Amino acid sequence: MTKKTSTTAEKKPETAAKSAGFSQAPINAGLSGEQKIGLFRTMLRIRRFEERSLRAYQAKKIGGFLHLYIGQEAVAAGCCSLMGKDDHVITAYRDHGHAIAVGMDTKGLMAELYGKATGCSKGKGGSMHYFDPTRNFWGGHGIVGGQIPLGTGLAYALKYQGKKGAAMAFMGDGAVNQGAVHEAYNLASLWNLPVVFVIENNGYSMGTSQERSSAGELAQRAAGYDMEWGQCNGHDVYEVRATMDKFLSKAREQSRPSTVEIDTYRYRGHSVADPDNTYRSKAEIEEYRRTKDPIQVFQDQLVAAKVLDAAIVEKIDAEARAEADQAADFAEASPFPTPDDIQKDVYWEADNPSERKSHGRLFFE
């Protein structure tokens, strides 16, 4: 990999030693076998959902972009498994994993990809714009870095309303170079807002490696804003949880923001339109998949701990595949929105005519 800070060779021994430790971190040691299997299931469901969506894309059922999260599953699954009722999540366009991890129904997610009225955003957002405020999931945002001030605002609202929760604002390694991110860092630290900025460092922003896009360490930039920061491996869900738990607690208990950089990797191109043959080698991908695949790593840990065995894994996998197929069947069978739906959900007032207070035309020809 072309990351400056974490070459595989350097990190490997340390990681192996540490990861036994992470499974024993209090936040993980307290997990029941069932909860551990739940985490494993979430990661596998994300992967099977995305593999199925890729097939649907190749069958031309899905338009636009499709940014797959395959390889990064432990990050969303680990982080979102820590959410309490007043914790909130916002992320960028690579959002399928987070949506599944917060508990959204994959039927609505697949239907959204198909552009169907039964989609989680009624077919109005697409792959990059999943939302479910009932699960504290605030999107799904297409402009690199643009969601970070919004996530800071979620934290501001929590603090303003006196709630003891935290916001997690996810971004990629490329997003840290956006001005809006730095403005948000400053505000969050200045005003002691309960937000954890999570950099999912998969090594590349489209076809540009971290090395070619970013000066210095990514998470360390937070220090310039007097914010605590940390780094961890993203292929080990225990490590993700142990690290994030520390910073989330700090946000909830002390209302202090932080930035956490989680090293991870995507196996697929930037989006399905990326032929993935200009900026990295197949060997690099294979190496990560072989040694650090987050699902395999967790499976091995759970099998070693006798929480899982081959039969259970097979059953969970079969269920995840079936769920993905059912989601695709549901999406296929669902109706498209109609042209009459185009101008719905634009204005609250237009959608609530009995409560409308303004006059005049809201729409034009």
Add this chain to the structure above:
Amino acid sequence: MPVLTYREAIRHALAEELERDPNVVVMGEEVAQFNGAYKVTEGLLAKFGPKRIVDTPISEAGFIGMGVGASMLGVRPVMELMFWSFYSVAFDQILNNAANVRYMSGGQINCPIVIRGPANGGTNVGATHSHTPENVLANHPGVKVVVPATPADAKGLLKSAIRDNDPVFFLENTILYGDKGEVPEGDVLVPLGRADVKRAGTDLTIVTYGRCVLHSLAAAELLAKEHDVSVEVVDLRTIRPLDIDTVLASVAKTHRVLIVEEQKPFASVGSQLAFMIQREAFDELDAPIHRLATIDAPAIYSPPVEVEQLPNPRRVLQAALEVLA
């Protein structure tokens, strides 16, 4: 009826809404300790304290985006832009995030934010500080755009804007801040989307908004006195939603239209109005629709020349005579 300045009228609206709804927060650069760059928020910090009246760093993308995010969770931020001209550095937050989040979420998320501040030329501050972005803003479905001309309208419209569940962009005018006018006392709202006939007439309709309402009224006075022409002045007050019905009713009466706007002419608010009037009242028109806009160049600094670049009573009068000829 009490007489207030435009500035005081806005301040009263803010104070009353802060009093009424604990979710309302006023935020922006210099709004608290400094009492406002244009003193609109003077005294609010003393009255409501630092939780409700919040000074921000010079960080428009950051704090406006933060306000948008907070509004999704039910806070009702009223954000001050020291000048609307600075919207360009927060464009993504304003016109991608605030404008689109309801739509892209299939109607699941509301964004009850107000962004307010002055948007005008005529103060010799050059092109960077003289933008009038109402056309740019109103081009985005999902947002509402308000441009008040008088103290009474400023107060009543701002109160409506703060209670609105959609994002409302409120464009004031530094030159009007000191203008005085009668303002009804107490909880009096002016609904968004209702135009106001500021002067009745029979020979020519001037459709306008913002400070150009005052120029148009001054020109109408001269036209009555010196040219025996009866001019009706329709103040739109709100650009989106747009009260086209009041405009069309006036056109049906006068059959001649002049649009006056402090806008660059290309794809302006007036361009949209002209399209709608010809489309919906073609048979009523006795003359082509005319439009007086800002002379099409970046705002010039030179003080006496800037007066001529913008609409002014003399230019309005001249344009009116052209429609009547």
